[in-house]
Amino acid sequence: MKNIVLIGFMGVGKGSVAREVVGHSNYIAIDTDDLIESMENRKIKNIFEHEGEAYFRKLEKNIAKWLENSVKNTLISTGGGFYKQKNLKKIGIIVLLDSPFDAIIKRIKEHPNAARKLKKRPLLSDLKKAKALYDARRPEYLKLADVVIDVTDKSAEDCSKELLKKVKKHA
Template structure:
């Protein structure tokens, strides 16, 4: 089984993925970190020097390789991964994949990400909370169609990491 977590940045994919890994004993991987490791450079550097198209091709290659591997794992996707190329189709067609959307409200995402703006390259250029909220709103509008095609949708607002992981595990049993 491959437990794949999707959702917007700040939805808790990494934290929930780590929790699921501890509880299940499955290895946890973050797709962006895996791409960075293989490329020997971070995601912003890949975007800057090679461009988004190059990154999206690498993202699809690494995703396909991980899905096709025989290893059971917990995988956190990048926020845009299901929205590009055939990534969503790839995730939906594999019977071992359980795709889970960590659905987080605009307000909650804005609260979480506002505290982390400087550490997040995609939003570090924004000057204030209102611009951040508009940025998130636009992306959610574009991406929700893809996110909603997941096998399971779990709302994260007001829940701890352990509660969200617990809901996922309940659904898997």
């Protein structure tokens, strides 16, 4: 079992799909943003506000090195910009969870904890800038991905089953 690395735009459902995959497989799951918050003992929003994005990306780089050298048989959910790590392909099979921007925003806004989810993502505070960021990142995500799962209007359970089937064929 190789690592599975979930990439995709913020709010696409990486955490939800990861929890479902764990329920249907022998994988354990970790989240790069959670690792960073634990390492720093503060929320990502706070890191962005006080240290800036460059500092946060440096933390991601440290996590990426650790993942490559120390983590096996794990499903790794990543933050939206984690895909830029140079060693990503060495960490595991790259799975893109893909969806149109408007569908991602709709998904977040319809979530029972929508306010908390939006607050947690500082880069979504300006939707025009967020859309430009999505437009810039999506081609890069597609280029990197070993497997692409279209999550639009699908349950996390359906996405996890499709993911496991496609990863098995890819391995």
